Amino acid sequence: MKSRIVTALVCLMLGACAAQNVRFSKLPPETPAANNAAALENAKALVAAMEEAKAEGDASAPAPLLPPLTTADVPSMDTYDPWERMNRFTYRFNARFDDYVFLPVANGYGHLPRPVRAGVHNFFGNLSEVVSMTNFVLQGRLGHSARSLGRFAINSTLGIGGLFDVAKKMKLKPAPTGFATTLSKWGMHPGPFLVIPFYGPATLRDGIGLAGDFGTSYAIDTGGLYRATDKSWAIGVTNAVDLRANIAFRYNSTGSPFEYEMIRFLYVRRLLIEDEGLHVDDPSKLRGPPAPAGQ
Amino acid sequence: MFVRIMAVCTLSGLLACPLSSVAQDAVLPVDGPATGLADSAALRATVFGTPPQDLAPQPDLVPMVQIDIAMPWKRPVPAVFWFNKRLRVWFSEQPGPAPLAIIIAGTGSDGNTSTISLLRGALYGAGYHVLTMPSPTFPGFIVSTSSTGVAGDLKQDARDLYSAMQRIIANLPKSVRVTDIDVLGYSLGGANAAVVKSMDGVERKLGIRRAVMINPPVSLFSSIGRLDKLFTQSIGSGDAGIEQLYQKLYVQLANLYRVSNEVQVDGNFLYGAAATVLRTDAEFSAAIALTFRIALVNMFFAGDLYAKTGVVVDPKHPPRVGDSLAQINRTLRGKPFSEYFEKVFAPYYMAHRPGATRESLVAENRLDIIADELRGDPDYFVQTNRDDLILDKSELQWLERTLGDRIAVYEHGGHLGNIGERQQIADLLDMLAGRWNGDAK
Numbered sequence: 102m103k104s105r106i107v108t109a110l111v112c113l114m115l116g117a118c119a120a121q122n123v124r125f126s127k128l129p130p131e132t133p134a135a136n137n138a139a140a141l142e143n144a145k146a147l148v149a150a151m152e153e154a155k156a157e158g159d160a161s162a163p164a165p166l167l168p169p170l171t172t173a174d175v176p177s178m179d180t181y182d183p184w185e186r187m188n189r190f191t192y193r194f195n196a197r198f199d200d201y202v203f204l205p206v207a208n209g210y211g212h213l214p215r216p217v218r219a220g221v222h223n224f225f226g227n228l229s230e231v232v233s234m235t236n237f238v239l240q241g242r243l244g245h246s247a248r249s250l251g252r253f254a255i256n257s258t259l260g261i262g263g264l265f266d267v268a269k270k271m272k273l274k275p276a277p278t279g280f281a282t283t284l285s286k287w288g289m290h291p292g293p294f295l296v297i298p299f300y301g302p303a304t305l306r307d308g309i310g311l312a313g314d315f316g317t318s319y320a321i322d323t324g325g326l327y328r329a330t331d332k333s334w335a336i337g338v339t340n341a342v343d344l345r346a347n348i349a350f351r352y353n354s355t356g357s358p359f360e361y362e363m364i365r366f367l368y369v370r371r372l373l374i375e376d377e378g379l380h381v382d383d384p385s386k387l388r389g390p391p392a393p394a395g396q
Numbered sequence: 397m398f399v400r401i402m403a404v405c406t407l408s409g410l411l412a413c414p415l416s417s418v419a420q421d422a423v424l425p426v427d428g429p430a431t432g433l434a435d436s437a438a439l440r441a442t443v444f445g446t447p448p449q450d451l452a453p454q455p456d457l458v459p460m461v462q463i464d465i466a467m468p469w470k471r472p473v474p475a476v477f478w479f480n481k482r483l484r485v486w487f488s489e490q491p492g493p494a495p496l497a498i499i500i501a502g503t504g505s506d507g508n509t510s511t512i513s514l515l516r517g518a519l520y521g522a523g524y525h526v527l528t529m530p531s532p533t534f535p536g537f538i539v540s541t542s543s544t545g546v547a548g549d550l551k552q553d554a555r556d557l558y559s560a561m562q563r564i565i566a567n568l569p570k571s572v573r574v575t576d577i578d579v580l581g582y583s584l585g586g587a588n589a590a591v592v593k594s595m596d597g598v599e600r601k602l603g604i605r606r607a608v609m610i611n612p613p614v615s616l617f618s619s620i621g622r623l624d625k626l627f628t629q630s631i632g633s634g635d636a637g638i639e640q641l642y643q644k645l646y647v648q649l650a651n652l653y654r655v656s657n658e659v660q661v662d663g664n665f666l667y668g669a670a671a672t673v674l675r676t677d678a679e680f681s682a683a684i685a686l687t688f689r690i691a692l693v694n695m696f697f698a699g700d701l702y703a704k705t706g707v708v709v710d711p712k713h714p715p716r717v718g719d720s721l722a723q724i725n726r727t728l729r730g731k732p733f734s735e736y737f738e739k740v741f742a743p744y745y746m747a748h749r750p751g752a753t754r755e756s757l758v759a760e761n762r763l764d765i766i767a768d769e770l771r772g773d774p775d776y777f778v779q780t781n782r783d784d785l786i787l788d789k790s791e792l793q794w795l796e797r798t799l800g801d802r803i804a805v806y807e808h809g810g811h812l813g814n815i816g817e818r819q820q821i822a823d824l825l826d827m828l829a830g831r832w833n834g835d836a837k
């Protein structure tokens with residue numbers, strides 16, 4: 102079975118390289134009415150959040166723990182990328198895989214009714230709470246860990262095995278974390294930029310974190326889903342398709358030859374800002390060499 | 397509301413949304429017009445777009461087919477553009493016979509932007525088949541479809557667009573029954589649409605019925621000059637200005653994040669951050685100028701590569717797939733449009749178009765080249781705003797004079813900031829359907 106899947110994938114990838122004059126790809130339909138309604142809700146929620154923040158700010162402005170960052174603390178605009186050549190080839194491989202295999206499958210999945218997709222998405226979100234809970238403990242953030250535990254308990258029971266995110270309605274919002282963040286908390290710098298095959302942009306620390314998360318899931322084996330080989334294949338693939346279907350990013354939609362640079366820049370800066378938040382109590386763990394960023 | 401900001405965030409590579417950093421020690425006045433080029437409301441409308449509560453009703457579902465199509469006349473694809481071998485367009489098909497509306501995107505954009513989505517939804521809801529195409533200045537178009545590789549010339553770009561449209565329509569499935577063809581576009585795409593219709597008026601290969609230009613430029617180069625000026629005034633000249641902007645922005649975001657309770661820098665955090673830190677005219681100007689500059693960087697690179705003008709790309713050793721482009725990117729970020737014109741565009745067209753001079757190239761890139769059609773043909777329409785920051789007063793007057801009662805001028809909206817709004821959509825549909833009577837402003 103596995104070899105058949107691999108053969109099919111290789112054929113698809115090779116077929117992709119063959120010249121085709123016209124290719125039609127059916128995408129999931131756009132839902133503009135629902136999008137507009139969602140935008141309206143977001144706008145309202147934002148206004149409410151701003152008013153709430155303003156009220157809180159008026160009541161008691163908390164003293165900042167640290168002096169605010171200044172421009173002297175900002176990492177260079179360059180990113181530490183010693184494996185750039187390999188990364189760029191992997192990026193191209195991922196883009197092609199996405200275009201010819203991953204997205205068509207995710208698009209097919211996108212034709213399923215919305216409640217079904219939401220159920221699948223919630224199900225995997227709920228499973229990931231186990232990893233989050235463990236890592237929050239390792240990070241010493243017990244409050245967050247308790248929240249993940251609460252979400253897992255509520256959604257697994259009231260949410261019928263995680264198919265419904267009941268906890269979110271009870272104002273327990275999801276806040277996923279993983280082993281990469283734990284490593285950061287323990288003082289590991291992001292390391293070189295790394296494009297992981299089939300996965301996408303990351304850093305070395307993220308790569309190790311991913312392996313750690315996989316190991317955690319495997320060790321805990323929630324619901325016996327990760328070790329039974331017949332089920333774990335299906336679970337892994339469905340999880341990946343659900344993830345892809347929920348990520349708006351499309352390779353090469355910028356059309357820009359500098360897309361790799363843009364993604365690398367944004368990805369690593371986002372990570373570094375998260376690190377700033379993580380080490381707000383102990384910035385000595387944060388400051389690496391001044392340049393390039395991520396080292 | 398924030399779709400556009402997020403698009404800016406993603407594309408700019410500098411999280412252009414929270415630019416408050418600039419304001420901290422801004423040389424610019426914080427209140428009132430930052431640049432003299434546009435007023436505060438126009439800048440805000442340009443960045444935020446139509447507020448969700450003012451959007452015209454949209455249909456529940458719009459079917460989408462992505463079409464990747466090879467153009468037989470395409471030039472060899474440079475290694476570094478491995479992903480752009482075919483032109484990518486999007487098509488939404490009506491179940492029965494229907495008119496076809498072709499939408500052309502604005503400068504540097506592909507055919508599936510959030511602005512396009514608003515127009516596509518409205519047109520599909522009104523019963524059109526909808527085909528959406530990238531701007532001829534989008535790198536994907538330059539590589540797959542342009543016959544020169546040097547984008548930004550109204551006539552040449554219209555020629556390439558027109559050829560591409562014919563090929564796409566000829567390749568549509570047989571089930572698609574088209575009764576009439578209309579073209580429309582926003583910003584530069586508006587000017588492109590009008591020139592394509594004028595070309596079709598002579599050659600009659602498609603039989604285009606009507607054309608609507610939404611927020612078009614009158615003179616390409618004067619509009620772009622205004623955007624360059626906006627960049628210099630709000631960010632500074634050269635790459636140093638960008639570096640400074642980045643540092644201030646990073647500090648602002650990191651400080652906000654450190655006091656927030658968020659566990660991730662995600663959409664939620666960025667929405668909140670954008671609302672907190674995007675406040676002054678200078679910041680809004682910087683967001684707009686930066687978005688445009690990113691588009692220019694791509695166009696500059698492709699033009700330099702194809703025209704072999706050697707500004708940043710060594711014509712003898714063009715970059716390959718695994719090569720770093722960071723240095724080239726850094727150099728181009730600091731270059732204004734005037735340099736693209738002087739060093740790539742003008743040399744290329746002067747060498748390939750007999751008798752062309754710098755002055756003639758500027759003159760040929762004005763809507764004047766189709767002034768007779770715009771004046772005399774009742775099937776050209778314009779929608780624009782009195783505070784559109786790419787037009788000056790005389791250009792707006794020229795449009796009003798030339799189009800007569802076939803122009804709708806809205807008081808407010810900046811550049812593209814009222815697309816999708818109820819009145820704008822109602823007028824657009826009236827114009828395309830031949831119901832426009834000029835009094836519904």
